[in-house]
Amino acid sequence: MTKETTLSKxxxxxVEQDEKYVMQTYTRQxxxxxxxxxxxxxxxxxxxxxxxxAGIAVNNVGHCHPRxxxxxxxxxxxxxxxxxxxxxxxxxxxxEELINITNMGRAFFCNSGTEAVEAAMKLARVTTGKTxxxxxxxxxxxxxxxxxxxxxxSIYRTPFEPLxxxxxxxxxxxxxxxxxxxxxxxxAVIVEPIQGEGGINVPSDEYLKEVREICDENxxxxxxxxxxxxFGRTGKWFCKDHSKVVPDIMTMAKAIxxxxxxxxIVARDGISFGKSQHAATFGGGPLACAASxxxxxxxxxxxxxxxxxxxxxxxMDKLNSLELDNIVEVRGRGLxxxxxxxxxxxxxxxxxxxxxxxxxxxxxxxIRIAPPLVITKEQIDTVVDVLAQI
Numbered sequence: 001m002t003k004e005t006t007l008s009k010x011x012x013x014x015v016e017q018d019e020k021y022v023m024q025t026y027t028r029q030x031x032x033x034x035x036x037x038x039x040x041x042x043x044x045x046x047x048x049x050x051x052x053x054a055g056i057a058v059n060n061v062g063h064c065h066p067r068x069x070x071x072x073x074x075x076x077x078x079x080x081x082x083x084x085x086x087x088x089x090x091x092x093x094x095x096e097e098l099i100n101i102t103n104m105g106r107a108f109f110c111n112s113g114t115e116a117v118e119a120a121m122k123l124a125r126v127t128t129g130k131t132x133x134x135x136x137x138x139x140x141x142x143x144x145x146x147x148x149x150x151x152x153x154s155i156y157r158t159p160f161e162p163l164x165x166x167x168x169x170x171x172x173x174x175x176x177x178x179x180x181x182x183x184x185x186x187x188a189v190i191v192e193p194i195q196g197e198g199g200i201n202v203p204s205d206e207y208l209k210e211v212r213e214i215c216d217e218n219x220x221x222x223x224x225x226x227x228x229x230x231f232g233r234t235g236k237w238f239c240k241d242h243s244k245v246v247p248d249i250m251t252m253a254k255a256i257x258x259x260x261x262x263x264x265i266v267a268r269d270g271i272s273f274g275k276s277q278h279a280a281t282f283g284g285g286p287l288a289c290a291a292s293x294x295x296x297x298x299x300x301x302x303x304x305x306x307x308x309x310x311x312x313x314x315x316m317d318k319l320n321s322l323e324l325d326n327i328v329e330v331r332g333r334g335l336x337x338x339x340x341x342x343x344x345x346x347x348x349x350x351x352x353x354x355x356x357x358x359x360x361x362x363x364x365x366x367i368r369i370a371p372p373l374v375i376t377k378e379q380i381d382t383v384v385d386v387l388a389q390i
Contacts, residue, residue, distance in 0.1 A: 010044055029353060036063030039375040041358070049353065050379050052371040053360045057196070057228045057336065060255040061298040062372040068258035071294035072287055079286045084279065090289040097296055098266055101237050102250065105269035109262070109284030113227035113253035114142025116263040119278055120190070120249045121146050124221040127248075127271050130187035132166035134178055138198030138363070139169070141190060141225055150190050152198075173203040175210035182214075188221035188248075189214070193239035196228040199363035200338025202331055205243035212245045221248045221271070227263075228336070231255035232299050232373055235309030235334030242333065258295030262288040304373040308334040311375060318384040326390050328365075337369040338362075341390065348390050355386045 014032045031043045039062060041051045054060065061068060075090065082088065095107045108123075110116055125131060135141070135150035142148065148157055149164040157163065166185065170177035178189055189211055195201040215222040224247035229239035233255065236242055240250065248271055253263035264284075282288075299305060312334040319330045319339060328340040341348070345361040352359045362368045367387075371379075 014044075029349075029358075031353070038062040039372045039379055047356070049356050049358045050371070050375075050383055051358045052369045052375075052383060053358050054370050054372050055259065056254065056360065057233055057370040058254045059259050060231050060233060060373045061258050061295050061302075061304065062374040063259070065258060065295070065298055067298050068260070068291055068294045071290045072260065075286050075290035081282070081285050081287075083281070084283065088284075088286055088289070090286050090293065091284040094284070094289040094292050097293060098252075098264065101296070102266050103246070104250065104266035106272050107264055107266045108273060108278065109264050109288075110280045111261055111282050111288075112142075112263045113225075113251065114144045114147045114263075115280065115283075116227060116251035116253050116265050117141045117147035117150070117190070117225060118144055119265050120223045120225075120251050121150070121188070122278055123249055123265070123267060123271065123273060124188035124223060126273070126277060128187045128219065128221055130185045130220075132168070132183060132185045132187055134168050134170060134181055134186060134189045136172040136191055136195070136198075137169050138172060138195055138201065139190075139192060139225075140195070140197035141192075172198070172201055173207050175207055175214060178211060178214055182218055182220070186218065186220055188223050190223040190225060192225045192229065193243070194229050194234060194333060194336060196336070196368070197362050199340065199366040200332050200336060200368060202333060205245075208240075208243040208245045212247075215248070223247060224250045226250050227253045228370075231296070232305040232308045233334055233336050233370065234332075235305065235312055237305055239333070255295070257288050257291040258298070260288050260291035262292055299373070302374075308373045311335055311373070311377070311380065312337065314377060315369065315380050315384075318380060319387065322384070322388055324388070324390065332369075335369070335371055335373055335375070339367040339369065339387070341365055341367065348387075351389060352383075352386050355389075357383050357386045 011032050033041050034044045035042045042048050098107050133150050137152050139152045141150045149167045152169050168181045226238050230252045249267045251265050256262050326341045331338050345367050349359050349361050360368045
């Protein structure tokens with residue numbers, strides 16, 4: 001790894017152009033990335049970084065995996081986009097693949113995680129005939145109006161209120177809290193099987209099982225938001241597989257396309273949209289489906305689900321061995337890891353970047369570690385050595 005050098009004029013021109021023409025909604029790190037391979041990215045000055053952000057749990061198979069690149073390239077030569085008023089073989093293949101790895105019933109394709117949550121909420125309403133949702137405190141489900149309704153943090157919600165009415169937030173990992181808020185109009189409970197933006201909060205398997213029972217007893221739909229936890233991230237294909245709890249609807253996005261933007265929901269048998277009840281112009285487009293099929297193939301053929309479990313254990317064991325006073329707790333599953341510290345962690349993100357490691361801070365005091373599943377032990381050792389300086 002090479003340490004950051006003085007920022008170039010090219011970098012400054014990129015920033016100036018961005019600030020002039022792009023709405024300034026993001027707090028960006030002071031680097032401009034140019035290329036990536038595996039678990040390493042390179043900036044325009046030639047500096048390399050071990051990427052423990054992975055596009056926020058997107059690049060599970062690594063940056064620019066050759067099979068994903070080839071699949072996109074070949075598909076682009078044949079067919080880039082057609083309307084969903086026509087069939088395409090690649091979309092049908094992907095739907096079957098998703099149903100096989102999730103053990104669900106049918107799929108609907110969209111373009112992002114927040115779109116997937118919107119679709120799940122609509123499907124829950126049309127399935128139950130009820131309108132209210134119960135979500136968890138510290139949840140994050142997206143930024144569009146429906147998904148924002150079940151996203152807890154006020155900084156995201158307040159500027160856009162009033163939102164869709166009928167949401168209730170309860171303590172995470174507390175099934176009784178859900179029971180206490182059920183009404184005759186409760187359509188669904190939506191929950192992340194591990195909270196990502198909320199600080200890598202891992203619930204008990206018993207909690208998820210009890211939530212399933214509560215939904216069954218009260219004729220409610222159970223939605224698992226697996227946008228961040230899916231496709232091997234937690235050491236299983238999907239986080240639901242740890243507890244063996246089957247939701248009625250499951251959202252997915254992020255890693256589904258190997259870096260190509262895509263989203264989807266899957267639902268159990270008996271739950272489905274009817275004709276014209278939902279649609280997405282670009283949902284399940286040929287390029288996205290080709291990328292997704294290639295990415296899923298890589299995860300399977302390279303054993304990345306098991307690798308995630310193994311490397312995650314190695315990573316957490318190394319972090320726990322640090323025994324630093326600043327570290328409150330190391331938690332997570334697979335390569336979805338949170339390191340909670342006793343102070344705001346923005347400065348640690350800067351320190352890591354200056355030493356060739358990209359990290360992300362969430363929930364103010366939690367360092368979120370979500371590298372590509374292809375990260376090596378040697379790269380993990382380097383990351384831990386950097387974190388030993390906190």
